[in-house]
Amino acid sequence: xxxxxxxxxxxxxxxxxxxxxxxxxxxxxxxxxxxxxxxxxxxxxxxxxxxxxxxxxxxxxxxxxxxxxxxxxxxxxxxxxxxxxxx
Numbered sequence: 001x002x003x004x005x006x007x008x009x010x011x012x013x014x015x016x017x018x019x020x021x022x023x024x025x026x027x028x029x030x031x032x033x034x035x036x037x038x039x040x041x042x043x044x045x046x047x048x049x050x051x052x053x054x055x056x057x058x059x060x061x062x063x064x065x066x067x068x069x070x071x072x073x074x075x076x077x078x079x080x081x082x083x084x085x086x087x
Contacts, residue, residue: 013039018046030054 021043032038036056043052048064063069073080080086 019043 029038029041033041033054034056041054044050045064050064050068051060051062053060053062061072063072073086
C-alpha cells in the first residue's frame with residue numbers, strides 16, 4: 001500500500017499477528033525502533049482498540065477512553081510536550 005503525503009511517498013506493508021504482551025519481551029524491537037533501525041510497528045489491544053505506536057523520537061498512545069487519557073496524563077504528564085495540547 002502506498003501513501004502520498006505531499007512531501008514524500010511512503011510504502012507501508014502490514015503484517016498482523018496475535019501476540020501476548022509480557023514485560024521485556026519486545027525490548028529488543030523497541031530499542032531497534034528507537035534507534036531508527038526497524039520499520040514502523042504498532043500494537044493494538046484487541047479487547048478495546050487502544051493503540052501503542054513507537055517511533056525513533058518517542059511513541060504515540062491512543063487510549064480507548066477519556067478516563068484512560070486522564071489516568072495517563074496524571075501518571076506521565078511530565079513526559080508530555082509543553083505545547084498546550086501536549087503534542
